[in-house]
Amino acid sequence: xxxxxxxxxxxxxxxxxxxxxxxxxxxxxxxxxxxxxxxxxxxxxxxxxxxxxxxxxxxxxxxxxxxxxxxxxxxxxxxxxxxxxxxxxxxxxxxxxxxxxxxxxxxxxxxxxxxxxxxxxxxxxxxxxxxxxxxxxxxxxxxxxxxxxxxxxxxxxxxxxxxxxxxxxxxxxxxxxxxxxxxxxxxxxxxxxxxxxxxxxxxxxxxxxxxxxxxxxxxxxxxxxxxxxxxxxxxxxxxxxxxxxxxxxxxxxxxxxxxxxxxxxxxxxxxxxxxxxxxxxxxxxxxxxxxxxxxxxxxxxxxxxxxxxxxxxxxxxxxxxxxxxxxxxxxxxxxxxxxxxxxxxxxxxxxxxxxxxxxxxxxxxxxxxxxxxxxxxxxxxxxxxxxxxxxxxxxxxxxxxxxxxxxxxxxxxxxxxxxxxxxxxxxxxxxxxxxxxxxxxxxxxxxxxxxxxxxxxxxxxxxxxxxxxxxxxxxxxxxxxxxxxxxxxxxxxxxxxxxxxxxxxxxxxxxxxxxxxxxxxxxxxxxxxxxxxxxxxxxxxxxxxxxxxxxxxxxxxxxxxxxxxxxxxxxxxxxxxxxxxxxxxxxxxxxxxxxxxxxxxxxxxxxxxxxxxxxxxxxxxxxxxxxxxxxxxxxxxxxxxxxxxxxxxxxxxxxxxxxxxxxxxxxxxxxxxxxxxxxxxxxxxxxxxxxxxxxxxxxxxxxxxxxxxxxxxxxxxxxxxxxxxxxxxxxxxxxxxxxxxxxxxxxxxxxxxxxxxxxxxxxxxxxxxxxxxxxxxxxxxxxxxxxxxxxxxxxxxxxxxxxxxxxxxxxxxxxxxxx
Ligand code: ADP
Numbered sequence: 018x019x020x021x022x023x024x025x026x027x028x029x030x031x032x033x034x035x036x037x038x039x040x041x042x043x044x045x046x047x048x049x050x051x052x053x054x055x056x057x058x059x060x061x062x063x064x065x066x067x068x069x070x071x072x073x074x075x076x077x078x079x080x081x082x083x084x085x086x087x088x089x090x091x092x093x094x095x096x097x098x099x100x101x102x103x104x105x106x107x108x109x110x111x112x113x114x115x116x117x118x119x120x121x122x123x124x125x126x127x128x129x130x131x132x133x134x135x136x137x138x139x140x141x142x143x144x145x146x147x148x149x150x151x152x153x154x155x156x157x158x159x160x161x162x163x164x165x166x167x168x169x170x171x172x173x174x175x176x177x178x179x180x181x182x183x184x185x186x187x188x189x190x191x192x193x194x195x196x197x198x199x200x201x202x203x204x205x206x207x208x209x210x211x212x213x214x215x216x217x218x219x220x221x222x223x224x225x226x227x228x229x230x231x232x233x234x235x236x237x238x239x240x241x242x243x244x245x246x247x248x249x250x251x252x253x254x255x256x257x258x259x260x261x262x263x264x265x266x267x268x269x270x271x272x273x274x275x276x277x278x279x280x281x282x283x284x285x286x287x288x289x290x291x292x293x294x295x296x297x298x299x300x301x302x303x304x305x306x307x308x309x310x311x312x313x314x315x316x317x318x319x320x321x322x323x324x325x326x327x328x329x330x331x332x333x334x335x336x337x338x339x340x341x342x343x344x345x346x347x348x349x350x351x352x353x354x355x356x357x358x359x360x361x362x363x364x365x366x367x368x369x370x371x372x373x374x375x376x377x378x379x380x381x382x383x384x385x386x387x388x389x390x391x392x393x394x395x396x397x398x399x400x401x402x403x404x405x406x407x408x409x410x411x412x413x414x415x416x417x418x419x420x421x422x423x424x425x426x427x428x429x430x431x432x433x434x435x436x437x438x439x440x441x442x443x444x445x446x447x448x449x450x451x452x453x454x455x456x457x458x459x460x461x462x463x464x465x466x467x468x469x470x471x472x473x474x475x476x477x478x479x480x481x482x483x484x485x486x487x488x489x490x491x492x493x494x495x496x497x498x499x500x501x502x503x504x505x506x507x508x509x510x511x512x513x514x515x516x517x518x519x520x521x522x523x524x525x526x527x528x529x530x531x532x533x534x535x536x537x538x539x540x541x542x543x544x545x546x547x548x549x550x551x552x553x554x555x556x557x558x559x560x561x562x563x564x565x566x567x568x569x570x571x572x573x574x575x576x577x578x579x580x581x582x583x584x585x586x587x588x589x590x591x592x593x594x595x596x597x598x599x600x601x602x603x604x605x606x607x608x609x610x611x612x613x614x615x616x617x618x619x620x621x622x623x624x625x626x627x628x629x630x631x632x633x634x635x636x637x638x639x640x641x642x643x644x645x646x647x648x649x650x651x652x653x654x655x656x657x658x659x660x661x662x663x664x665x666x667x668x669x670x671x672x673x674x675x676x677x678x679x680x681x682x683x684x685x686x687x688x689x690x691x692x693x694x695x696x697x698x699x700x701x702x703x704x705x706x707x708x709x710x711x712x713x714x715x716x717x718x719x720x721x722x723x724x725x726x727x728x729x730x731x732x733x734x735x736x737x738x739x740x741x742x743x744x745x746x747x748x749x750x751x752x753x754x755x756x757x758x759x760x761x762x763x764x765x766x767x768x769x770x771x772x773x774x775x776x777x778x779x780x781x782x783x784x785x786x787x788x789x790x791x792x793x794x795x796x797x798x799x800x801x802x803x804x805x806x807x808x809x810x811x812x813x814x815x816x817x818x819x820x821x822x823x824x825x826x827x828x829x830x831x832x833x834x835x836x
Contacts, residue, residue, distance in 0.1 A: 056167065056168040056170075057153070057165065057166070057167050057168075058098070058100075058126065058150070058165070058166055058167075058168060059156055059163060059164070059165045059166075060092075060098055060099055060100040060126065060150075060163065060164060060166060061088035061089065061091050061092045061099050061100070061161055061162070061163055062084075062085070062088055062099070062100050062102065062120075062124075062155075062161065062162035062163065062164050063085040063088050063089055063099045063100065063101050063102070063127075064084075064085050064101075064102055064103075064104055064109060065078075065085075065101055065102070065103050065104075065109075066103075066104055066105065066106050066108070066109030067103075067105060067106045067109075067229050068103060068229070068232075069103045069125075069222065069229070069232035069233060069235075069236055070101055070103075070125055070127060070144055070146045071125065071146050071219035071220070071222060071223070071232075071235070071236065072125060072146040072147055072148050072149060072216075072219055073146060073216060073219060073220065074145070074146045074219070074220070074223065075130065075143060075144070075145040075146075076143070076144055076145075076146075077131070077141065077142070077143045077144075078141075078142050078143070078144060079135075079139050079140065079141050079142070080139075080140050080142060081138065081139060081140075082138060084160070084161045084162060085161070086140060087160045087161040088161035088162065088163075089129060089132060089140075089142060090132070091161065092129055093129055093132040097128055097129040097130075098126060098127070098128055098129075098147075099126070099127055099128075099129060099144075100124050100125070100126055100127075100150055100152070100164055100166055101124050101125045101126075101127050101144065101146070102120060102121050102123075102124035102152070103121070103124070103125075103229075103232075103233060103236070104121065105229065120152055120155070120164075121152075121233075122151055122152055123149060123150070123151055123152075123236055123237050123239075124149075124150050124151075124152060124166070125146045125147070125148070125149060125150065125236070126146075126147045126148050126149075126150045126166070126168055127144045127145055127146050127147055128144070128145045128147055129142060129143070129144060130142075130143040130144065130145050131143035147168075148168045148169060148170055149168070149169040149170075149236070149239065150166040150167060150168045150169060151166055151167050151169060152164045152165070152166045153165045153166055153167060169239060171213060171215035171216070171241045172241070173213070174213070174214060174215075174241055174242060179214050179242055179245075182214065182242070182245055182246065182249060183211075183214055183217055183245065185249060186217060186218075186221065186245060186248060186249050186252060187208060187209055187217070189221075189249070189252040189253065189256060190205070190208050190221060190224070190252075191205070192256055193224060193226060193252070193255075193256065193259070196256075196259050196260075196263065197225070208220060208221070213241065214241045214242050214244070214245035215241025215242075215244050215245065216241075217245055217248070218235055218238070218241065218244040218245040218247070218248040219235065219244070221248050221252065222235050222248065226251060226252055226255035226256075226259075227251060227255075231251050234247055234251075235247055235248055235251075279334065279336070282336075283335075302335060302344070303327060303330055303331045303335070306323075306327050306330070306344070306347050306351070307324070307327055309351040310323045310324055310327065310347075310350075310351060313350075313351055313355065314355060314356030315350075315355030315356060316355065318512060319350060319355055319512060322350065322511070322512050323347050323350045323351065326343050326346055326347050326350075327343075327347055329343055330343045330344065330347070342449065346449060346509075349456060349460075349464070349509070349510070350510070350512075352464055353460065353463060353464050353510075353514070354463060354464075354466065354467050354468050354469040355469060355514075355515075356469065357469065357470070357518065358468055358469065358470055358518075360426065360427060360428060360470065361427055362394070363390050363391075363393065363394040363425075363426060365387055365390060365391050365394065367425060368386075368387060368390050368422075368425035368426070369383070369387055371421050371424050371425040372386065372387070372418070372421050372422075372425065375417060375418075375420075375421040375424075375559075376414055376417065376418065376421065376559070377551065377554050377555045377558055377559055378547070378551055378554070378555075379414065379418070379544065382407075382418065382542055382544055385405075385540075385542050386405070386418065386422060386542070389403075389405060389540070390422075390425070390426070403538070403539060403540040404497050404521045404522065404523060404538060404539045404540065405521075405522045405523070405539070405540055405542060406478065406522070406523040406524065406525060406531075406536075406539035406540065406541050406542065407419075407522065407523070407524045407525075407542050407543075407544055408479075408524070408525045408526070408527065408528050408541055408542070408543045408544065409526070409543060409544030409545060409546070409593075409594075410526060410545075410546050410592070410593035410594050410666060410668040410782065411526065411592070411593075411594050411596055411668075412592060412593070412594020412595050412596025412597070412598075412599075413544045413545070413546060413547065413593065413594040413595070414544065414594070414595075415524040415544060416432070416474065416476070416524065418544075419432070419472060419474040419522050419524070420472075422472050422520070422522065423471065423472035426472065426520070428468065428470060428471050428472050428520070429466045429467060429468040429470075429471035429472070430466070430471055430472050430474070431462040431463060431465060431466035431468075431471040431472070431473040431474070431519075432462060432473070432474040432476060433458040433459065433461070433462045433473075433474075433475060433476065434476040434477050435458075435475055435476060435477050435478055435480060435481045435489070435493075436476065436477035436480040437480060437482065438458070438480075438481050438482065438489050439481075439482040439489065440489065441488060441489050441491070441492050442457065442508065443457055443458055443489065444457045444458055444459060444489050444492035444493060444496070445457045445459075445492050445506070445507050445508050446460060446507045446508045446509035446510065447508055447509060448508045448509065449509055449511070454508075454509050455509060456507050456509040456510055457492075457507055457508070457509070459496055459505065459507070459516070460507045460509070460510060460514060463514070463516075463519075469515065469518055469519070470518035470519060470520070471519060471520070472519075472520045472522060473519045473520065473521050473522070474521075474522050474523075474524060475493070475496075475521060475522070475523045475524070476523075476524050477524065477525065477526070478493070478523040478524065478525050478531055478535065479525035479526055479527050479528070479529075479530040479531045479666075480525075480526075480530070481493065481532070490532045490534065490535060493535060494534055494535065494538070496516060496521070497521055497535070497538050497539075498538070499517060502515075502516040502517050502519075503515045503516070503517035523535075523539055526666035527666045528541060528543075545593070545781040545782060545785065545807075545809075546592075546593025546594060546668045546669070546781070546782055546785045547593070547594065547595060547785070548785055548788060548789075548809045548811045548812055549583070549586055549587070549788070549789060549811075550811050551809070551811075552582075552586050552595055552598055553579060553582050553583060553586065555595050555598075556577075556582045556585075556586070556595065556598055556599075556602060557577075557579065557582060560595060560598065560599045560602050561577055561582075561602055563599075564599065564602050564603045564605075564606045565606060567603070567606070568603070568606040568607060568609075568610045569610060570606060570609060570610055570613065573628055574609070574613055574627065574628055574629065575605075575606065575609045575628075575629050575630075575631070576628070576629070576630040576631065577602070577605065577630075577631045578630060578631065578632050578633075580632055580633035581631045581632050581633050581635065581636050583633070584633045584636045584643075585598060585601050585602070585605075585636060585640070586598060587645070587789075588636070588643030588644065588645060588646075589601045589636075589640055589643060589644050589645070590644075590645070591644075591645045591670065591789075592668055593668025593669065593782055593785065593786075594668070601640060604639070604640060605631065605636075605639050605640065608639050609629050609631075609639075612627075612629065613627055613629075653760060654757040654758060654759055654760045654833060655757055655758065655760070656751050656752060656755055656756065656757045656758070657675060657676045657677060657678075657748055657749075657751050657752030657758075658673050658674070658675050658676075658748060658751070658758060659673070659674050659744045659745075659747040659748035659751065659758045659764070659831065660672070660673055660674075660744070660758075660760065660762065660763040660764070660790075660792065661673075661674055661740075661741045661744030661745075661763065661764060661765060662763050662764075662765050662783040662784075662786050662787050663738070663740075663741070663783075663786075664738075664740070664778065664779035664782050664783055668782050668785070668786065669779060669782035669783040669784075669785055669786030669787075670786050671763055671786050671787060671789075671790040671792065672729060672730065673729075673730055674727065674728075674729050674741065674744050674745055674748045675727070675728045675729070675730065675748065676725065676726070676727050676728075676745075676748040676749045676751070676752040677725075677726045677728070677752065678719075678723040678724070678725050678726070678752050678753065679723060679724050679726060680722065680723060680724075681722075681723060681724035682721075682722075682724065683720050683721040683722065683723060683724070684724050684725070685699060685700065685703055685724075685725050685727065686724055686725065686726040686727070687699055687726075687727050687728075688726070688727075688728045688729075689728050689729035689730065690729075691729060691737065692737025692738070693737070694737050694738055694739050695729075695737050695738060695739075695741055697739075698739050698741055698742045698745055698767070698768070699727050699745050701742065701768060701769070701770055702742065702745040702746040702749050702768065703720075703725065703749065704770055705746055705768065705770055705771070705772055705824065706746065706749050706750055706753060707720050708770075709750075709772070710753070713750060713753060713754050714754065715753050715754060719753065725749065725752075727745065727748070727749070729741075739767040739775075739777075740765045740766060740767055740777040740778075741765075742766060742767045742768035742774075742775075743764050743765070743766040743767075743768050743774055743796070743824060743827050744764050744765070745768075746768050746772075746824055746827075747764065747827060747828060747831050747832070750828060750832070751832060754832075756832045756833055756834055757832070757833050758831050758832060758833075759794070759830075759831055759832070759833060761791075761792055761793040761794060762792070762793070762794045762795075762796060762830060762831045763787040763790070763792040763794070763795055763796070764795070764796035764797070764827060764831060765777050765780075765783050765795075765796070765797055765798070766796070766797060766798040766821070766827070767798070768824055772823055772824035772825065773822065773823060773824075774798045774799070774821050774822055774823060774824065774826075774827065775798060775800065776798045776800030776801050777797075777798055777801060780797065780801050780804045780805075780807075780808070781804070781807060781808055781809075783797075784797075784808055784812050784816055784818070785809070785812060787816060788811070788812050788815055788816055792816065793816070793817055794816070794817040794819060794830065795816045795817065795818050795819065796819050796821055796827055796830055796831065797818060797819065797820055797821070798820065798821065798822070799820040799821060799822040800822075801820065802820040805818060805820075
């Protein structure tokens with residue numbers, strides 16, 4: 018019955034047509050209402066938009082002019098009662114204009130508690146809802162509507178089910194209050210005191226859970242229990258929504274909190290940075306990296322890889338443990354030279370000029386370099402140009418030649434030393450998974466060079482080792498192979514790097530230790546040591562001017578005369594190259610610079626005229642006592658002492674070999690840190706001497722009665738090699754026979770048991786050393802005679818070179834009154 022009623026009540030009726038109250042339907046309607054304590058009234062009509070004032074509610078409002086205003090004005094003068102109806106926002110306009118055709122059937126009879134006209138035409142009113150009312154008829158439409166209506170009062174209802182429902186709704190209200198807060202305690206207490214379901218339902222609609230349509234729904238529900246049920250469902254739905262919304266808010270808040278925390282920390286960091294003066298004004302580091310990548314002159318695959326990493330960085334955040342690793346990696350990528358550079362055509366004459374300006378002598382070496390450059394110029398990319406490898410002792414200018422080549426080609430210069438490299442990872446880097454991983458030496462040097470086509474020097478390629486950590490040689494082969502090096506793989510970088518534009522030059526002290534696959538790939542250019550004259554020239558023309566400039570001295574302020582240079586070369590250095598010579602000159606410059614500066618302190622006008630000329634006698638005052646004794650190894654011709662020459666990777670040197678026979682039981686005693694090969698040479702010398710004893714006029718029993726002690730001075734220096742053979746034999750035979758050895762003779766050569774003299778290596782270094790030591794005659798194997806042309810002119814002029822093929826020849830020259 019109630020449901021039926023509601024259905025009908027929701028049907029709006031037409032004002033103009035007005036309802037036919039005598040109709041059957043209307044009669045049923047009225048009959049039903051009669052059962053509900055109807056009370057008929059005729060009331061002025063007030064239309065309110067988007068709001069519902071329920072019975073028991075008191076609401077203050079402001080209204081403007083219009084029909085509703087006029088209705089209230091009249092009511093205020095009469096019994097202050099009005100009928101409120103509630104319409105939506107878009108309907109209200111038409112009611113105001115008096116064009117409304119349909120009125121809702123159910124409204125609320127209300128009492129005007131206040132009606133105050135404000136100066137600007139606005140009226141403040143207070144309405145108190147009294148009871149529901151059903152409109153029956155419109156009795157007047159101008160100047161305001163007046164309607165006839167029946168008041169509807171809720172019947173009193175009770176029951177356990179109703180109690181339970183009311184409790185539930187009250188709980189819902191409590192829950193709402195929990196979520197919303199800020200609801201006055203009295204209001205809640207008031208709700209809890211309500212006894213009737215209809216009243217409760219009406220009251221809760223004032224809460225924010227109810228929308229206008231919900232409120233209308235509640236208003237139209239005449240059955241109080243049904244009304245409360247409706248309110249319950251609306252509240253339940255809204256509570257659910259509220260909970261959901263709160264959860265979403267909570268989640269969002271957490272995300273926001275985290276973001277805020279990060280922002281806060283970053284801000285602090287930025288401020289700290291700025292205070293420390295490290296602020297580069299770059300905002301977000303990720304953006305900064307992205308910008309750098311965008312500006313990078315590099316192939317696409319490089320940029321893609323870098324961007325991929327930056328994306329990872331952005332996802333993980335700057336504070337993640339991996340951020341540092343990723344950043345370092347991206348920094349490496351953006352700081353490496355990837356893009357091609359233009360280089361001017363190689364001008365051979367220009368290159369020659371540069372080489373000549375930077376280096377004295379080295380004619381053959383320069384020629385080879387120029388040939389190499391010429392081929393590079395003509396053949397260009399078509400030819401696999403070989404890799405140059407300079408082999409020679411330290412300080413002969415290998416590195417500075419490399420620099421000159423770079424200068425001549427207008428390229429950057431990169432350099433890495435391979436000395437002691439035993440691990441492939443040193444060349445190729447470690448994978449990023451290693452803690453503190455870095456790219457290998459090649460990539461590191463490329464970064465420093467800031468060019469993808471520098472002249473790249475691989476120093477000490479003869480000192481590359483090999484052990485369980487992998488063979489660096491294979492990595493080097495890849496670096497040097499033009500077929501492969503356009504995509505060199507460094508473990509750290511992970512992406513290929515193009516080394517094909519690089520001009521590689523290797524250096525080594527010795528040729529032999531270079532692994533043959535590497536050696537095959539290189540064009541070997543040997544650079545020998547310098548003669549004394551050459552050293553003086555280099556010192557005068559290159560080292561001294563360079564050091565003067567370096568120390569801020571002018572050529573007038575410091576003059577080193579040739580006698581001083583000779584003294585430095587002889588007394589303060591003993592080397593194949595000029596490295597120590599340069600060091601000594603630098604030390605001289607330092608001392609003079611101090612003097613000049615001191616004079617300047619005292620009298621500025623004088624400093625420009627002050628001048629120091631260093632002559633032979635002054636050297637010791639500046640550089641201290643001589644470090645090496647110059648001259649022949651021995652002061653006079655001695656029995657049992659012969660002069661040999663040794664060769665080491667750092668150049669040649671002269672050395673004395675002493676033999677002392679002492680009474681005893683025919684054995685051989687060797688001292689002076691001799692290596693196995695040298696010991697065997699000594700054995701062979703003994704056997705030879707023994708077999709020839711009679712020829713030399715020595716009793717063969719001599720060897721049974723003597724202990725032959727052979728010593729090579731400078732015992733701290735290890736010595737080895739077969740080339741001391743003839744020297745050992747000469748010293749031994751001198752000792753046996755008592756014939757002195759000529760002290761101005763030096764010799765080198767391997768000896769066989771039968772006294773044949775075999776060839777040796779390093780002739781140039783050895784003759785240079787002998788020349789340095791003031792030797793007049795140099796005995797050498799005949800096999801090496803072909804190498805004489807290679808020797809410096811000065812050596813050939815000053816040294817009497819005697820090629821020999823047998824021990825007999827050696828003894829004839831070396832011994833006084835030889836055999
Ligand atoms: P290396 O690399 O062979 O050990 P460096 O190139 O370091 O030798 O040379 C040492 C120093 O000697 C450098 O200052 C270099 O310029 C100088 N030098 C070497 N040879 C010559 C030369 N022929 N002319 C001029 N300076 C030279």
